[in-house]
Amino acid sequence: MRRKISLKPITLLLFLSTSFFFGQEEAEHVEVKTDKKTEIKEYIQHHLQDSYDFSLFSYETESGETKHIGFPLPVILWDNGLKVFSSSKLHHGESVAEVDGSFYKSYHSKIYKTDASGTINYDEEHHATNEKPLDFSITKNVFTIFAIGLLMFFMFSRMAGKYRKGNTVPNGAGRFLEPIILYIRDDIAIPNIGKKHYKRYMSFLLTVFFFIWIINLLGLTPLGVNVTNNIAVTLALALLTYLITTFTANKSYWGHIFWMPGVPWPMKIILAPIELLGTLIKPFSLLIRLYANITAGHIVLMSIIGLMFIFKNWLGSSLSFGLAFALSLLELLVAALQAYIFTMLSALYFGSAVEEHNHADH
Amino acid sequence: MEKLINDFSIGLFFWQLVLFIGLVLLLRKFAWKPILDAVEKRESGIEDALKSAEKAKLEMQNLQADNQKLLQEARMERESLLKDARDIKNKMIEDAKGEAQDQANKIIEQAQAAIESEKKAAIAELKTQVANLSIEIAEKVMREELSSSDKQLKLVESMLGETKFN
Amino acid sequence: MEIPTIVGAGLIVIGAGLGIGRIGGSAMDAIARQPEASGKIQTAMLIAAALIEGIGFAALFAA
Numbered sequence A: 001m002r003r004k005i006s007l008k009p010i011t012l013l014l015f016l017s018t019s020f021f022f023g024q025e026e027a028e029h030v031e032v033k034t035d036k037k038t039e040i041k042e043y044i045q046h047h048l049q050d051s052y053d054f055s056l057f058s059y060e061t062e063s064g065e066t067k068h069i070g071f072p073l074p075v076i077l078w079d080n081g082l083k084v085f086s087s088s089k090l091h092h093g094e095s096v097a098e099v100d101g102s103f104y105k106s107y108h109s110k111i112y113k114t115d116a117s118g119t120i121n122y123d124e125e126h127h128a129t130n131e132k133p134l135d136f137s138i139t140k141n142v143f144t145i146f147a148i149g150l151l152m153f154f155m156f157s158r159m160a161g162k163y164r165k166g167n168t169v170p171n172g173a174g175r176f177l178e179p180i181i182l183y184i185r186d187d188i189a190i191p192n193i194g195k196k197h198y199k200r201y202m203s204f205l206l207t208v209f210f211f212i213w214i215i216n217l218l219g220l221t222p223l224g225v226n227v228t229n230n231i232a233v234t235l236a237l238a239l240l241t242y243l244i245t246t247f248t249a250n251k252s253y254w255g256h257i258f259w260m261p262g263v264p265w266p267m268k269i270i271l272a273p274i275e276l277l278g279t280l281i282k283p284f285s286l287l288i289r290l291y292a293n294i295t296a297g298h299i300v301l302m303s304i305i306g307l308m309f310i311f312k313n314w315l316g317s318s319l320s321f322g323l324a325f326a327l328s329l330l331e332l333l334v335a336a337l338q339a340y341i342f343t344m345l346s347a348l349y350f351g352s353a354v355e356e357h358n359h360a361d362h
Numbered sequence B: 001m002e003k004l005i006n007d008f009s010i011g012l013f014f015w016q017l018v019l020f021i022g023l024v025l026l027l028r029k030f031a032w033k034p035i036l037d038a039v040e041k042r043e044s045g046i047e048d049a050l051k052s053a054e055k056a057k058l059e060m061q062n063l064q065a066d067n068q069k070l071l072q073e074a075r076m077e078r079e080s081l082l083k084d085a086r087d088i089k090n091k092m093i094e095d096a097k098g099e100a101q102d103q104a105n106k107i108i109e110q111a112q113a114a115i116e117s118e119k120k121a122a123i124a125e126l127k128t129q130v131a132n133l134s135i136e137i138a139e140k141v142m143r144e145e146l147s148s149s150d151k152q153l154k155l156v157e158s159m160l161g162e163t164k165f166n
Numbered sequence C: 001m002e003i004p005t006i007v008g009a010g011l012i013v014i015g016a017g018l019g020i021g022r023i024g025g026s027a028m029d030a031i032a033r034q035p036e037a038s039g040k041i042q043t044a045m046l047i048a049a050a051l052i053e054g055i056g057f058a059a060l061f062a063a
Helices: A002-028 A030-048 A140-164 A173-193 A198-219 A231-248 A251-258 A265-311 A314-354 B002-007 B010-145 B149-162 C005-033 C035-062
Strands: A053-060 A066-072 A074-078 A082-086 A097-099 A102-107 A110-114
Touching (some): A030 A265, A173 A314, A198 A231, A251 A314, A265 A314, A314 C035, C005 C035
Antiparallel strands (some): A053 A066
16 A cells, blocks of 8 residues: 555656656757657667668768768679679668679668669659569678577587586586576476477477577667567578478377367368468467567667657656666566567477377367 | 568578578587486486485385394394293293102102001001910910819809800 | 558557456466466466467557
C-alpha cells in the first residue's frame, strides 16, 4: 500500500515534465525538431539495414563533406560473370562504380545496375526499378557472421581442447560456458526430445543458441552491427530447423500429419492440409519472432536515444538516458531470451519429429 | 509484409546458410563432441564413484553386521559352553551324591541284613543252648529224683493225681 | 470511412498482450501452488506465450 502511494507523485511528475518539454519544444524549435526527427528516423532506418562497408560512424567536416570511419568490404556480384570489387568504389552510394564496363550504384543499401551517370528509375511508389544483379557481397552482416563464427570456433574448440586433455574440472571460459551447455542439454534438449534421440540434435541446438545469443549481444554494442534483425538471417536459421525436423522425422510424425489416427476419416482429410501448413507455420513463427523482437528492440532503443538529441535540455535528456539504460538492460535479457526460445522451440519441433506414439495410451 | 520481402537479401541468406552450416559442422567435430563426451564421461565417473561408495558403505555395513553376528555367536557359544559345563558339574555332583546315597543305603541295608541274620543265628543258638541246658538240668534232676523206688512211685502217684479223667 | 490497418494491428497487439498477461498470471498462480513443478510450468508458459507472440507479430507485419 505504501509503495503505491509513493509511486504516485513520480508518475505525476513524469507526466507533467513530458508535457512541459514538448510544450517548450513546440514553442521554440519547430523547424529544428522536424529536421532532427527525420534525421533520426533516417539514421534508425539506415542502422537497421545492411551495408556494403563496415562503418563505425560518420561525421560532417566543416566544409560539409561527409566522412565515414570504417573499412570497405568486398562486393561480389553475379551479373553475366562474377564481379568482385571493393565497396570503397561505391562511396556509400554517392558515386557510380564501374566494373568491367558495367555500372553499379548502391541505393538504400541495395546495389542496382545503372548507366554511367548513375540514374535510378522509380515507379509510382518510389521504388527503384533498375535491374538488380545477384548479390553475394561480403556485407557488414556477412562479415559479422563470419567473425562470430570464428570467435565461436576458437572459443569452443579451445574449451574442448582443455576437456580433451582429460581436464575433469572446467576452467577459464569453460567455467562460465559449461553450465550453459549443460542447461541446454538437460533442460532444453532432453525434456523436449527425449533421452533416446537428443544427441543427434545437440550440435545444432548448441550452435544456434550461442550464435543467436552472441550475435544479439553484439547488436547491443556500439559497433552497430545488427544481424538478427535481417529476415534473411532468421529465415536461414528457421529453414535449418525446418529441414532438420523434416528429414529426421519418423513414420509416426508423418502419420500424424497426413492420416491423424483416432479421428473419423472425413476429419482426417480436413486435418491433413492444416497439419501440413502447421509444419510450415512453426518455423515461420520462429523466424518472425526473432526478427521482430530484435528489430523492435533496436527501433525503440534508438528512438529513445534519439530523443536525447530532440529534447536538448538536461532533464529530458537525462530522463531518456535513464530510459535508454533501462531498455538496454531489458534488451540484454531479450537477447538471451530470444536465443533460448529459438533453441527451445527448435528442440520442441525436433522432439515432435522423433516422438514415438504409443497408441495403447490413447 | 511487402517491406519485408523487399528487404530480403538473397546474398545474406546464402552466406548465413553456408556459414552457419559450416559452423555447426566444425563445432560439432571440434567442440561439442569432445565437450559433451568429456562431460558425459565425468558424469558417469561421478555416478560410478557414488555407486561404488554406496556399495563400499553397504559392504562395510554388511561386514560390521557380520562381525556383530560373529561376536554374538561367539558370546552365545561361550555362554552355552559355560552353561553346559555348569550343568555337567551339577549333574556330576548330583550323580555322585545319588550314588553315594545309594551306596550308603545299600551298605546300611546289608549291615542291617547282616545284623538281622546274626541276631537270628544268635537267637537260634541261644535257643538250642537253653534247650540243651534245660535237658541236662532235667536229666540231672530226673536222675536224682528217680534214684529210689519210693520216689518213683510217688511221682507216678502225683502224675496220676494230676491227670483227671474226663 | 476507412479504418487504417494499423488500428487492426493495434487491436491484435492488445489482444496478444492480454493473452500473454493471462498466461503469465496463470503460470504465477500455478507456480505458487506447486513450486516444485516450476520448471515444467515455465516451459509450457514460454511456449504458449511464444505462440501468441507469433500471431501478434504476424499482425504487425501484415499491417
